Amino acid sequence: MHGPDARARIVIASRLYEPEAGAAAFRIAAVARALGRDHDVTVLTTRPPAGSPDEPGTGPIRVSRAPVLRDRSGAIRGYLQYLSFDIPLFVRLLLRGRADVMVAEAPPTTGLVTLLAARLTRSRFVYYPGDVWTDGMIAMGASGLLVRIMRAVESLVVRRADLLIAVSPEIIGRFAALGARVERVAEVGNGIDVDVFGHGVEPMPAERPYFVYTGTMSEWQRPELFVEALALLGDEGRSVDLRFFGQGASEAAVRESAERLLPGRVMMTGWVPPAVAARWISGAVGALVSIVPGIGYDFARPTKTYAAAAAGTPVLFAGPETGAAVVRDAGLGETVPFDAVAVAQAMRRLLEADRAGETERLRARRSAWAADTVSLRAVGERAAAAVLGALRGPRRRGG
Incomplete structure (x- = not known):
C-alpha cells in the first residue's frame, strides 16, 4: 500500500465462512465485507458441507474454496480436520504471494501457518480469533502434553502478530496471559446481523x-x-x-x-x-x-x-x-x-x-x-479499521 488512498491487498484465512452459520463465519464475513468496499480482498476458506444453501453474493470479495475433512455432523472439528485445512492453506498463501496484510481466524494452527506465510512473503499478519483456543482444550480435558504444545503455538502466534483483534475485554486479558503486548490488541466487540x-x-x-x-x-x-x-x-x-x-x-x-x-x-x-x-x-x-x-x-x-x-x-x-x-x-x-x-x-x-x-x-x-x-456491521467496520491500522508502522520481528 503506497498511500492513504491506495487499495490494499488483503488475504483472509478462515476455515469457516458464509454460507456456513456460526459466530466465526459471521464475524469474518463482516470484516471481509467492510474491507472489500475499498480494497482487494481474497478469502481462503473451505467448501461448505453438503446441503448448505447457495453461497451469498460476495460482491468484490474473491472467495477461494478448497476441500476439507469434516466429521459426521459436517463440522470441521478435530486435529486431523484442522490440519486438512491448514497444510494446504500454507501452499495457497505462498502461491498468492505478498499481501499488504494477512488475517487469520482460529485455531492457532491456522494462525501459525498464516504467520509463517506472512513472514516469508513480507506481509503483515493480523490474528482475529473469537477466544483463546487452549482454554477450551483444557476445559475439554485434553492431555497435558497436547495442551502444552498448543499453548506454545498459540503464545507464539499472539506474540508475533502485528495486531491482535479481540471480541471482548476478557479476551484481551487472556492474550496478555499468553505474552501479547496489549498495545498490539484492538478490541472490536462481537455482534449479530440485525x-x-x-x-x-x-x-x-x-x-x-x-x-x-x-x-x-x-x-x-x-x-x-x-x-x-x-x-x-x-x-x-x-x-x-x-x-x-x-x-x-x-x-x-x-x-x-x-x-x-x-x-x-x-x-x-x-x-x-x-x-x-x-x-x-x-x-x-x-x-x-x-x-x-x-x-x-x-x-x-x-x-x-x-x-x-x-x-x-x-x-x-x-x-x-x-x-x-x-x-x-x-x-x-x-x-x-x-x-x-x-x-x-x-x-x-x-x-x-x-x-x-x-x-x-x-x-x-x-x-x-x-x-x-451489537450490530455486526459496526463490528466489521471496527475490525476493518483495525486491520488497515496494522499497515502503519514497521512489521514485527519478535515477541
Missing part, C-alpha cells in the same frame, strides 16, 4: 409454545440442561416444546435426554440458514443460552444472546457472571446459575410473561438495544 435477526421478522408458525436453542451444541455449553429443566415442570410444561437448531459434540447427549425425559417434545432440526433460525427465535417463548461454569469459558459472551435480543425475544441464560451480566444489565431476560431447577423456574417465569403479554410489550426495546449496541 438485518437478519432484527425486530419485525415474521415468526415461524407453531402449534405449541416452545423454547429455542440455536447454534453450536458443545461440551462447554451442555444444552441437555434445558431438556432436564423442562422435564422438571411436569404437568405445567406438557404443552411446551423445545426446538434445537445446530450441530455439535453434545447432540447425542441432547437426543438421549430428550428420548428419556421428553419423548416427542424435543425437535432437533440440525443446521438451518440464519434467516430461518431468526424466524424460529422470533416466535419463541425464550431463547436458551448456556455456559458451563468453571471449565475455562467463564469469560464468554455468546452471540446467541445477541441474536435473541435482535429479535426482541427474551434470553434465558444459565451460566457464569460475564454472560449473565450482558443479559441482566440490558434487561434482555432471565439469568440463573447452571442448574436444572433454577432453569425450570426461569422457564416458568418466561411462560407467565408470554401469557401476560409482557414479552411482546418489551420486544421493541430489546431489539432496539441490539441494533444500537
Whole structure:
C-alpha cells in the first residue's frame, strides 16, 4: 500500500465462512465485507458441507474454496480436520504471494501457518480469533502434553502478530496471559446481523409454545440442561416444546435426554440458514443460552444472546457472571446459575410473561438495544479499521 488512498491487498484465512452459520463465519464475513468496499480482498476458506444453501453474493470479495475433512455432523472439528485445512492453506498463501496484510481466524494452527506465510512473503499478519483456543482444550480435558504444545503455538502466534483483534475485554486479558503486548490488541466487540435477526421478522408458525436453542451444541455449553429443566415442570410444561437448531459434540447427549425425559417434545432440526433460525427465535417463548461454569469459558459472551435480543425475544441464560451480566444489565431476560431447577423456574417465569403479554410489550426495546449496541456491521467496520491500522508502522520481528 503506497498511500492513504491506495487499495490494499488483503488475504483472509478462515476455515469457516458464509454460507456456513456460526459466530466465526459471521464475524469474518463482516470484516471481509467492510474491507472489500475499498480494497482487494481474497478469502481462503473451505467448501461448505453438503446441503448448505447457495453461497451469498460476495460482491468484490474473491472467495477461494478448497476441500476439507469434516466429521459426521459436517463440522470441521478435530486435529486431523484442522490440519486438512491448514497444510494446504500454507501452499495457497505462498502461491498468492505478498499481501499488504494477512488475517487469520482460529485455531492457532491456522494462525501459525498464516504467520509463517506472512513472514516469508513480507506481509503483515493480523490474528482475529473469537477466544483463546487452549482454554477450551483444557476445559475439554485434553492431555497435558497436547495442551502444552498448543499453548506454545498459540503464545507464539499472539506474540508475533502485528495486531491482535479481540471480541471482548476478557479476551484481551487472556492474550496478555499468553505474552501479547496489549498495545498490539484492538478490541472490536462481537455482534449479530440485525438485518437478519432484527425486530419485525415474521415468526415461524407453531402449534405449541416452545423454547429455542440455536447454534453450536458443545461440551462447554451442555444444552441437555434445558431438556432436564423442562422435564422438571411436569404437568405445567406438557404443552411446551423445545426446538434445537445446530450441530455439535453434545447432540447425542441432547437426543438421549430428550428420548428419556421428553419423548416427542424435543425437535432437533440440525443446521438451518440464519434467516430461518431468526424466524424460529422470533416466535419463541425464550431463547436458551448456556455456559458451563468453571471449565475455562467463564469469560464468554455468546452471540446467541445477541441474536435473541435482535429479535426482541427474551434470553434465558444459565451460566457464569460475564454472560449473565450482558443479559441482566440490558434487561434482555432471565439469568440463573447452571442448574436444572433454577432453569425450570426461569422457564416458568418466561411462560407467565408470554401469557401476560409482557414479552411482546418489551420486544421493541430489546431489539432496539441490539441494533444500537451489537450490530455486526459496526463490528466489521471496527475490525476493518483495525486491520488497515496494522499497515502503519514497521512489521514485527519478535515477541
